[in-house]
Amino acid sequence: MFEYLKYSIAHLLLPRRSNNHRPRLLHPDSLLVLSIVALLFFGSLQVYEYSKQGSDRVLGYASNISAGEVISLTNVERARSGLAPLTANSILSAAALAKGQDMFNKQYWAHTAPDGKEPWDFMSEAGYSYQVAGENLARDFSTTSAMVAAWMASPTHRANIMNGRYTEIGIAVINGTLEGVETTLVVQMFGTPRSSTVKASVPTEPAATSIAEKTTTPKPTATPVPSPTLKPIISPTPSTPLQSPPASTIDRQVLDDLNSAEGFGETTLTTQPSPKPSVLAQVLVPVGEIRPQIIFSPLHLTKAFSLAVAMLMLTLLAYDLYITRRRQTVRLVGKNLGHILLFLTVAFLVIFFKGGMVL
Amino acid sequence: MRKEFLQHALAYSILIGGLAAIIFGFMVVWPNRIAERYLIMILAAFYFMWGVIAHVKTEHLTWKVVFEYLVVSLLAAVLLSVVTF
Numbered sequence: 001m002f003e004y005l006k007y008s009i010a011h012l013l014l015p016r017r018s019n020n021h022r023p024r025l026l027h028p029d030s031l032l033v034l035s036i037v038a039l040l041f042f043g044s045l046q047v048y049e050y051s052k053q054g055s056d057r058v059l060g061y062a063s064n065i066s067a068g069e070v071i072s073l074t075n076v077e078r079a080r081s082g083l084a085p086l087t088a089n090s091i092l093s094a095a096a097l098a099k100g101q102d103m104f105n106k107q108y109w110a111h112t113a114p115d116g117k118e119p120w121d122f123m124s125e126a127g128y129s130y131q132v133a134g135e136n137l138a139r140d141f142s143t144t145s146a147m148v149a150a151w152m153a154s155p156t157h158r159a160n161i162m163n164g165r166y167t168e169i170g171i172a173v174i175n176g177t178l179e180g181v182e183t184t185l186v187v188q189m190f191g192t193p194r195s196s197t198v199k200a201s202v203p204t205e206p207a208a209t210s211i212a213e214k215t216t217t218p219k220p221t222a223t224p225v226p227s228p229t230l231k232p233i234i235s236p237t238p239s240t241p242l243q244s245p246p247a248s249t250i251d252r253q254v255l256d257d258l259n260s261a262e263g264f265g266e267t268t269l270t271t272q273p274s275p276k277p278s279v280l281a282q283v284l285v286p287v288g289e290i291r292p293q294i295i296f297s298p299l300h301l302t303k304a305f306s307l308a309v310a311m312l313m314l315t316l317l318a319y320d321l322y323i324t325r326r327r328q329t330v331r332l333v334g335k336n337l338g339h340i341l342l343f344l345t346v347a348f349l350v351i352f353f354k355g356g357m358v359l
Numbered sequence: 360m361r362k363e364f365l366q367h368a369l370a371y372s373i374l375i376g377g378l379a380a381i382i383f384g385f386m387v388v389w390p391n392r393i394a395e396r397y398l399i400m401i402l403a404a405f406y407f408m409w410g411v412i413a414h415v416k417t418e419h420l421t422w423k424v425v426f427e428y429l430v431v432s433l434l435a436a437v438l439l440s441v442v443t444f
Binding site for chain 2: 028029031032034035038039041042046150153154299302303305306309310313321325332333334335337338339341342343345346348349350353354356357358
């Protein structure tokens with residue numbers, strides 16, 4: 001038994017007569033099987049993510065993103081271009097929170113909800129009356145700096161961050177289950193209020209994938225803007241409702257207490273009625289808390305798997321190259337050096353692949 | 360390895376240049392996942408073509424070699440693709 005095992009391993013990994021002087025794992029049919037195994041691994045991971053909807057979930061993205069830091073980094077980016085800092089608005093934050101909750105509840109990752117609800121509708125419902133407005137979304141990021149860097153690397157999101165027409169921003173950092181994975185969504189809404197008397201001052205945050213401009217005269221009431229009056233300046237990314245349903249869990253909603261954010265100056269709430277301050281108060285929890293049941297990030301698992309296979313290939317190819325040179329073996333096969341360069345590229349890209357998605 | 364490289368310096372220079380360009384492209388298009396997946400397909404197609412052409416030049420092309428480059432390219436594409444989802 002032991003001898004058979006030893007023989008099998010040598011047959012798979014070492015160039016010898018039994019494998020025509022090339023490790024069996026490097027034979028084309030074995031490489032094909034390896035590709036299928038990689039796909040099966042990924043498929044199993046996906047199935048597992050969707051099947052585990054209960055409290056025993058172990059896959060997810062832990063995050064320590066804080067709204068205050070997002071605001072700070074956004075204003076740093078704006079300052080580099082000589083733009084005025086954005087000020088945080090609690091009503092916009094309430095709208096952002098409502099949008100985030102809606103995405104978890106209806107299981108979608110898009111600017112437009114499956115039922116056609118636009119970001120502007122959330123702003124209107126929250127009571128934010130604006131001249132121009134926009135929205136940026138992000139998910140699966142572990143740090144604020146990586147998320148803001150991703151927004152800045154995306155031309156459309158960057159355009160929103162650098163839009164001098166915006167004066168205010170609202171942020172929601174929300175934990176929940178999306179596409180079967182525990183994750184943190186960041187919703188950033190920003191705009192310019194129709195009435196200058198309506199604001200809560202704290203610097204703001206990045207990104208919008210769309211901007212709407214209201215062309216009608218403002219309504220005197222606290223409730224917001226009718227949707228037909230919105231004119232998109234930059235079209236939002238098309239909506240992509242998710243197939244899988246179960247939303248069930250918004251485990252935790254995280255929203256910075258903008259009124260007490262450090263380093264952003266005093267918050268002054270003036271005349272405009274703030275429609276749902278109590279809702280905000282109910283969802284305030286410490287930022288950056290990580291749910292204990294999350295053990296593995298799907299990204300880290302797939303990266304580890306891909307890297308392991310790439311390293312196995314590199315080792316086998318390098319050893320095979322060494323042995324064939326040493327033994328002066330003549331074979332009619334692909335170029336090991338070419339394969340090595342390819343898998344080095346794969347390993348490099350996997351190692352430095354950055355997670356997170358923006359929309 | 361050095362001897363092999365020097366024997367086919369042009370071929371390997373093209374390969375290294377192409378791979379470096381794809382790595383650079385990956386950095387540039389981030390965080391656009393769709394563009395990254397296109398680059399992965401380009402990487403696989405480029406490597407397959409490189410392998411076939413390199414063996415045509417040395418007159419060592421067989422169906423087995425073509426199949427080998429095909430599955431190696433496929434494996435590389437799969438390993439990268441699963442990370443981008």
